[in-house]
Amino acid sequence: MVQKRNLTKEKIIESSFLLADEIGLNQITFQKIAEKLDIKYPSLYNHFAxxxxxxxxxxxxxxxxxxxxxxxxxxxxxxxxxxxxxxxxxxxxxxxxxxxxxxxxxxxxxxxxxxxxxxxxxxxxxxxxxxxxxxxxxxxxxxxxxxxxxxxxxxxxxxxxxxxxxxxxxxxxxxxxxxxxxxxxxx
The missing domain is CATH 1.10.357.10 (Tetracycline Repressor, domain 2)
Structure with a gap:
């Protein structure tokens, strides 16, 4: 699991683009992004509302x-x-x-x-x-x-x-x- 201190907005954004390319932009959710990053999805709320x-x-x-x-x-x-x-x-x-x-x-x-x-x-x-x-x-x-x-x-x-x-x-x-x-x- 990625440790919180290694998680940055840029990493989240880059992973979100990769995920959007795989499954489609309209299909991305915090849950799916968290799976891709191997983190718990509430961690994403520390970076984005x-x-x-x-x-x-x-x-x-x-x-x-x-x-x-x-x-x-x-x-x-x-x-x-x-x-x-x-x-x-x-x-x-x-x-x-x-x-x-x-x-x-x-x-x-x-x-x-x-x-x-x-x-x-x-x-x-x-x-x-x-x-x-x-x-x-x-x-x-x-x-x-x-x-x-x-x-x-x-x-x-x-x-x-x-x-x-x-x-x-x-x-x-x-x-x-x-x-x-x-x-x-x-x-």
Whole structure:
């Protein structure tokens, strides 16, 4: 049995993600998480008030990792190269962290100031990339919304198995990003 002093919020969050990947996000409970950690489930209440708080903390953990990964991969890049890098990193990160992404798109930013701040940080990364193309802040907001919507739609539809056509999915993603870059370059 894991001793209490070794149990941290991070360990609980990481185990919860692993469990969510195994059984589905909607199936995780404190009892199941405790089984996975080989502890008694009341111990989890020392770290989180309830499963909803845990899911918010999981979302924060996911967004912190997404933003860190994006920032690392975007260093020294601008323009078209930065847009492509952002798009591919975002897509791949979402696919590699399916449960985290599912939480991110299902927990409203109004649930937590920290979730809202981190989501705004993600958006600021996009807008900074798009500043390369225009100084018109309204245009940049419209285009950042367009890019976020494209990426979210692609990840969501693909994750749910809606792209069954034999046409190469990677080619479709590249074409979508090419079209977005063309649309912003024409301003």
């Amino acid at each position: 309830n499963i909803e708080e845990l899911k918010i903390k999981m979302t924060i953990y996911f967004l912190n990792n997404l933003n860190s990964t994006l920032m690392e991969r975007l260093i020294g890049k601008s323009g078209e190269t930065a847009i492509r890098e952002f798009a591919y990193v975002y897509r791949d990160f979402a696919f590699e962290n399916k449960s985290g992404y599912k939480l991110y798109v299902n927990i409203p930013s109004t649930e937590s100031d920290e979730v809202k701040r981190l989501a705004s940080e993600s958006n600021a990364i996009i807008r900074k990339i798009l500043d390369f193309y225009s100084s018109d802040k309204i245009f940049i907001i419209h285009k950042s919304r367009a890019l976020r919507s494209l990426l979210h739609g692609f990840v969501s539809l693909s994750s749910h198995g809606y792209f069954q056509n034999p046409v190469n999915l990677e080619d479709s993603f590249k074409l979508m990003i090419d079209d977005f870059i063309l649309s912003i370059s024409e301003k």
